Amino acid sequence: MRVSTPHMGHVYIPFKAIFKRLGVEFIMPPINTQRTLSLGARYSPEGLCIPFKMTLGNLIEAADMGANTLLIPGGDGICRLGYYGKVQEQVLHNLGYDTEVIQIGVSEQKFRSLMSIIRKVSGDAPWYRIISAIRFGLSKLASVDRVERVVQKVRPVELVKGTANQLYSHAISAIDKADDYDTLKRVEVDYINQLERVPRDKQVQPLIVGITGEFYVLLEPFSSFDIEQELGRMGVEVRRSTFVSEWTKFSFFLNPFGINEKKRIHRAARPYLKRDIGGDGWESVGEKVLHAEEYDGIVHLAPFTCMPEIIAQNIMLSTREKIPVLTVLCDEQIAKAGVLTRLEAFVDLLIRKRRAHSGRAQGAAA
Amino acid sequence: MTTIGIPRALLYYQYYPMWKTFFEHLGVEVVTSEPTSRNTLAKGSTRVVADTCLPVKVFVGHVLSLVDKCDYIFIPAIRSLKSRTYNCAKFLGLPDMTRAVVPESPPILEIEIDVNRGKRYLYQSIYGLGRHFNWNPLRVREAATAAMEAFISYRGLMSESRLTPLQAIDDITGIPRREPVEPSIAPTTPSATIAVIGHAYLLYDEHVNYELIHRLEQYGARVLTPEMLTEHEREAAVARLVGRAYWTYEEDVVGAGGHYLQNEVDGVIGIMAFGCGPDSLMMEILRREAGNQQTTAFMCITLEEHTSETGVITRLEAFLDMIHRRKRRRVALCV
Ligand code: SF4
Ligand code: SF4
Numbered sequence: 001m002r003v004s005t006p007h008m009g010h011v012y013i014p015f016k017a018i019f020k021r022l023g024v025e026f027i028m029p030p031i032n033t034q035r036t037l038s039l040g041a042r043y044s045p046e047g048l049c050i051p052f053k054m055t056l057g058n059l060i061e062a063a064d065m066g067a068n069t070l071l072i073p074g075g076d077g078i079c080r081l082g083y084y085g086k087v088q089e090q091v092l093h094n095l096g097y098d099t100e101v102i103q104i105g106v107s108e109q110k111f112r113s114l115m116s117i118i119r120k121v122s123g124d125a126p127w128y129r130i131i132s133a134i135r136f137g138l139s140k141l142a143s144v145d146r147v148e149r150v151v152q153k154v155r156p157v158e159l160v161k162g163t164a165n166q167l168y169s170h171a172i173s174a175i176d177k178a179d180d181y182d183t184l185k186r187v188e189v190d191y192i193n194q195l196e197r198v199p200r201d202k203q204v205q206p207l208i209v210g211i212t213g214e215f216y217v218l219l220e221p222f223s224s225f226d227i228e229q230e231l232g233r234m235g236v237e238v239r240r241s242t243f244v245s246e247w248t249k250f251s252f253f254l255n256p257f258g259i260n261e262k263k264r265i266h267r268a269a270r271p272y273l274k275r276d277i278g279g280d281g282w283e284s285v286g287e288k289v290l291h292a293e294e295y296d297g298i299v300h301l302a303p304f305t306c307m308p309e310i311i312a313q314n315i316m317l318s319t320r321e322k323i324p325v326l327t328v329l330c331d332e333q334i335a336k337a338g339v340l341t342r343l344e345a346f347v348d349l350l351i352r353k354r355r356a357h358s359g360r361a362q363g364a365a366a
Numbered sequence: 367m368t369t370i371g372i373p374r375a376l377l378y379y380q381y382y383p384m385w386k387t388f389f390e391h392l393g394v395e396v397v398t399s400e401p402t403s404r405n406t407l408a409k410g411s412t413r414v415v416a417d418t419c420l421p422v423k424v425f426v427g428h429v430l431s432l433v434d435k436c437d438y439i440f441i442p443a444i445r446s447l448k449s450r451t452y453n454c455a456k457f458l459g460l461p462d463m464t465r466a467v468v469p470e471s472p473p474i475l476e477i478e479i480d481v482n483r484g485k486r487y488l489y490q491s492i493y494g495l496g497r498h499f500n501w502n503p504l505r506v507r508e509a510a511t512a513a514m515e516a517f518i519s520y521r522g523l524m525s526e527s528r529l530t531p532l533q534a535i536d537d538i539t540g541i542p543r544r545e546p547v548e549p550s551i552a553p554t555t556p557s558a559t560i561a562v563i564g565h566a567y568l569l570y571d572e573h574v575n576y577e578l579i580h581r582l583e584q585y586g587a588r589v590l591t592p593e594m595l596t597e598h599e600r601e602a603a604v605a606r607l608v609g610r611a612y613w614t615y616e617e618d619v620v621g622a623g624g625h626y627l628q629n630e631v632d633g634v635i636g637i638m639a640f641g642c643g644p645d646s647l648m649m650e651i652l653r654r655e656a657g658n659q660q661t662t663a664f665m666c667i668t669l670e671e672h673t674s675e676t677g678v679i680t681r682l683e684a685f686l687d688m689i690h691r692r693k694r695r696r697v698a699l700c701v
Contacts, residue, residue, distance in 0.1 A: 045646055047646035048646050049643070076450055079452075079455060079643065082612055083613070083644075086612075086647070086651070087647050090654055272462060274462060275443065275478065277456075277458040278452060278453075278455045281455055281459065304417070305641035305643065310418050310456070311455055311458075313415050313417075318466040318467065319466075327415075329417070
């Protein structure tokens with residue numbers, strides 16, 4: 001069996017690790033590029049959101065490379081995502097690929113469904129091996145996240161631009177290669193230390209921008225114009241509360257820290273939006289409210305035609321919290337250059353706002 | 367007397383008789399907005415971000431037109447009506463979004479319908495809504511029972527007498543039925559039977575779809591719609607095409623479309639709003655099904671705020687032409 005799965009950020013790392021430990025051949029589709037997106041968009045029905053197009057592109061490329069079992073996320077009550085599989089499977093079959101499509105229910109049976117699917121794919125390996133493989137995969141994911149958090153801090157203040165990014169990509173490939181817990185731990189500690197030692201500009205107090213919005217575009221930098229890197233380059237520190245380790249977003253127990261954080265976000269959203277509306281609209285509203293004091297601004301990432309984020313955007317425009325929000329639509333029709341121009345203007349606005357603010361604060365102190 | 371406003375948009379077409387009965391049993395007067403006009407849409411769309419779908423813009427317009435005409439506005443949040451089905455985010459966020467974009471609105475009464483959370487939750491939600499007008503749970507229950515009966519007879523009226531929601535609502539509210547349309551535009555062409563499927567709020571809002579159904583009738587076509595099928599027929603088609611229904615209104619789209627593609631009609635027209643999440647996927651299922659079958663013609667019309675009327679008409683005419691040609695060819699083959 002040759003298994004593959006679409007990309008979403010670094011989610012391939014745990015999958016690779018899990019299947020390697022279980023002796024299953026894992027085919028990693030090429031990392032996301034313009035080609036993936038054009039391919040996916042070409043075979044997507046009109047009006048679909050970018051996660052559909054990108055993941056379809058991955059699946060086609062994987063099938064081209066000989067994958068015959070495709071794992072795609074699915075499940076109940078998670079917006080269009082829960083329905084992706086039905087259509088993607090048909091598209092693949094019509095293109096003549098004879099692949100089996102297995103939907104991973106990311107919402108309903110939580111972890112259990114993932115485990116039994118992996119068991120099935122591995123040809124009924126014993127449970128203890130499956131559990132230990134999954135544990136190892138998830139540890140890798142957690143390492144990636146921890147390194148990423150440090151990178152987000154270093155990017156805006158590093159003296160030599162690009163150092164953090166470079167270390168980050170080395171770290172990712174080292175984590176990917178690590179074959180046991182010891183190596184993994186060592187690699188992680190090593191790179192975090194190196195990142196901490198990167199020469200920084202101690203004078204600057206970087207602007208802080210929260211990144212919120214739809215799950216996939218938050219976690220797949222290619223789909224959202226590498227916005228975090230770009231902000232880092234502009235000297236902005238990025239904060240994001242959604243990390244890949246929640247990739248089974250509803251399996252919160254993987255990330256106990258995540259539960260409380262999500263609860264806090266939902267509570268903050270309640271005065272403006274009472275309920276989960278599918279997707280991540282509830283979180284977007286909540287993060288605006290929750291972090292209004294803490295952050296200088298918020299970048300709201302929304303796939304074009306994304307229903308939950310359109311609702312969120314409509315609501316966010318009228319909440320009392322006055323923090324500036326820039327909504328960035330993600331789609332293959334939207335050019336990166338234009339997005340960057342808007343981003344720069346937004347950052348300028350935040351800088352001016354902060355100056356005016358500190359000016360006032362000093363005035364008050366005197 | 368207290369008045370409650372029901373916007374004539376979105377779920378109005380499916381549930382108006384039910385809601386009206388419920389509120390009237392609790393001694394509340396029900397007012398609705400006027401049918402959609404250019405003004406409704408124009409006003410609605412100034413309040414929301416441009417990417418909001420057409421039906422929601424229309425909805426906001428209707429709410430705006432009710433603002434000073436009632437004491438409350440009723441906006442339900444319908445998540446699911448059957449176990450393990452889910453609705454478009456816009457329905458779930460509708461009450462809160464409306465509060466955000468129409469701050470001058472009278473208090474918005476909402477009810478969340480989610481059968482996944484069990485009967486108890488449903489009863490509590492209904493009581494929670496009725497309590498605003500009558501705190502006596504028995505009275506609320508009576509009203510709910512009457513409402514349910516009204517709903518069942520409304521659906522029955524549509525599937526048995528083959529009426530559209532507009533005709534059925536007219537019947538129920540005692541408005542004399544409009545004369546059936548005389549074919550007027552091209553009486554020479556042989557008549558065809560066309561199914562029009564999609565969300566009720568696109569099919570029956572004559573302003574947004576440029577009187578599509580009326581126009582088809584003028585061309586001499588017999589028009590069938592999702593409501594004219596029984597629940598069983600629609601469910602069977604969903605099961606055949608996608609297995610289990612995922613979306614709350616999947617039966618109106620995949621169900622009705624799938625059924626008509628195999629039965630009774632010469633062509634199926636799907637109507638969807640630009641950027642509509644559920645329909646972008648469901649119409650694709652139908653398009654592929656029609657492609658596989660090769661027997662019944664299928665076309666999907668996408669509506670948005672700036673869709674041009676002539677564009678729609680041209681496509682409609684081309685579609686009918688094609689059907690007539692096909693029919694003639696078939697007749698020719700038989701002789
Ligand atoms: S949340 Fe948005 S991007 Fe995700 S499936 Fe729904 S519409 Fe698509
Ligand atoms: S189902 Fe489609 S048309 Fe209806 S509200 Fe949602 S996106 Fe808009």
